[in-house]
Amino acid sequence: MSEEDAFELEPIEILELPLDIWHRDKGARMVEFAGYHMPIQYDGIMAEHIWTRENAGLFDVSHMGQLMLTGDGAAEALEALVPGDISALKEGKMRYSLLLSEDGGVLDDMMITAVPMGLYVVVNGAVKWDDMGYLREYLPDEITINNMEDRALLALQGPKAVDALKRVVPGVDALYFMEAGSFFWGPKTDPEPLWISRSGYTGEDGFEISVPASRAKALADQLCAQPEVKPIGLGARDSLRLEAGLPLYGHDMNPDVEPVEANAAFAISKRRRAEGGFAGSERILNALANGPSRKLVGLSVEGKMPVREGAPIFVGEAQVGVITSGGFGPSIGAPIAMGYVDAAHNAVDTPLEAEVRGKRVSITVANLPFIPHHYHRKGAST
Amino acid sequence: MTRYFTEDHEWIDVDGDTATVGITHYAQSQLGDIVFAEVPAAGATLKKGGDAAVVESVKAASDVYAPVSGTVIEGNDALEGDPALVNSDPESEGWFFKLTLSDSSELDSLMDAAAYQAFVDGL
Numbered sequence: 001m002s003e004e005d006a007f008e009l010e011p012i013e014i015l016e017l018p019l020d021i022w023h024r025d026k027g028a029r030m031v032e033f034a035g036y037h038m039p040i041q042y043d044g045i046m047a048e049h050i051w052t053r054e055n056a057g058l059f060d061v062s063h064m065g066q067l068m069l070t071g072d073g074a075a076e077a078l079e080a081l082v083p084g085d086i087s088a089l090k091e092g093k094m095r096y097s098l099l100l101s102e103d104g105g106v107l108d109d110m111m112i113t114a115v116p117m118g119l120y121v122v123v124n125g126a127v128k129w130d131d132m133g134y135l136r137e138y139l140p141d142e143i144t145i146n147n148m149e150d151r152a153l154l155a156l157q158g159p160k161a162v163d164a165l166k167r168v169v170p171g172v173d174a175l176y177f178m179e180a181g182s183f184f185w186g187p188k189t190d191p192e193p194l195w196i197s198r199s200g201y202t203g204e205d206g207f208e209i210s211v212p213a214s215r216a217k218a219l220a221d222q223l224c225a226q227p228e229v230k231p232i233g234l235g236a237r238d239s240l241r242l243e244a245g246l247p248l249y250g251h252d253m254n255p256d257v258e259p260v261e262a263n264a265a266f267a268i269s270k271r272r273r274a275e276g277g278f279a280g281s282e283r284i285l286n287a288l289a290n291g292p293s294r295k296l297v298g299l300s301v302e303g304k305m306p307v308r309e310g311a312p313i314f315v316g317e318a319q320v321g322v323i324t325s326g327g328f329g330p331s332i333g334a335p336i337a338m339g340y341v342d343a344a345h346n347a348v349d350t351p352l353e354a355e356v357r358g359k360r361v362s363i364t365v366a367n368l369p370f371i372p373h374h375y376h377r378k379g380a381s382t
Numbered sequence: 383m384t385r386y387f388t389e390d391h392e393w394i395d396v397d398g399d400t401a402t403v404g405i406t407h408y409a410q411s412q413l414g415d416i417v418f419a420e421v422p423a424a425g426a427t428l429k430k431g432g433d434a435a436v437v438e439s440v441k442a443a444s445d446v447y448a449p450v451s452g453t454v455i456e457g458n459d460a461l462e463g464d465p466a467l468v469n470s471d472p473e474s475e476g477w478f479f480k481l482t483l484s485d486s487s488e489l490d491s492l493m494d495a496a497a498y499q500a501f502v503d504g505l
Contacts, residue, residue, distance in 0.1 A: 328438075
């Protein structure tokens, strides 16, 4: 056996979600994503996208990692690896944060919620195993990392999500954006506690629901029985998040970029800016103070031809950036994109060009989000 | 007029030495919502199997290959304003381009409707 043979990788098995059969029964077209068979669409991306913006869409995001960090000082310990003020997080409150490498590169983006047991952390499916390895290596031994593989994660998103969900799970309408809590679902004789947050990845109001995998089908069926709700695939999830200006990890963010250039400076809490002391803080705080050399920006596209990931961005003959996400925005009716553009050319309204199949397309730096967010914020009038 | 099909899910209507090319119902259903189509300009020379047109769904861009060699007579301008014609009427109004065949013997290797249906059923 040659050395090469010895290191040849076995084909990786593609895993099934708890709702695999359910998706197929609903007519989903399945694709491989993040190591799982996942539904890319049911009725069609355009119709599913518009349905979610006007009604409520049910997304199966069970490929994402649901981690529970427990042990004394978990919040303080995690702060060494993320730039958010986690120790100040009150029970039932959540925060968007970033897992940082030693040099401040973004290893993942994540939602961190303070719960009675410790910290509930939702990470991206494609990198969840790497995240767990990194956390295990860098967190003290007293902190336990529990990967809750026995739980599914469903997202119900859209302006009517609250109407549908409160019928199924009374009381959820009391939550505001970025709040979470435990709610009972099912018959009084056999209630199931669900962990529900008011959050999502579409720019709309909505919820994310952690449910035991064994009960996921019953919950999905009950939610889809509500007149406001249809199942929505990954395709519309991507077009919805792009219109909402939300980055997709592995595309708009990766280990080579730090949070400020990734347009995520908001995730660096005030106290952490003053104190530093997180992985890569020197590089990141320097980018905050002096401005990053390039930045992730929104880009509107002239005409109808989509400009997609990997397309170079030019000013004249000089390349000044690259597209990291691009496609068609169904609610906008035009192509939209996001990409990294050098500091000298990334002010809003700057005219640029992208190159697609050897041809130049006019693009313009745009404000994000493309479609306003409709979150149910505390203190807001809506 | 005779209609041929390719394993790349294109149809070709042949009338004398003139051919009209589009993608099949099966192809459009696999692509999903079409948001953009780029067709070749009149006068362009196409080689069998080479890139001829581009069709883009919300998700992705796909190449349409020339099923036969020839010179483009006309691209379907209607697709510029209404690319969704490829979804709603792929095998008629949603055609991509017309060309003059340069080698009609290339048609011999293509499928007829029955053979194409059997090919799709086997996918």
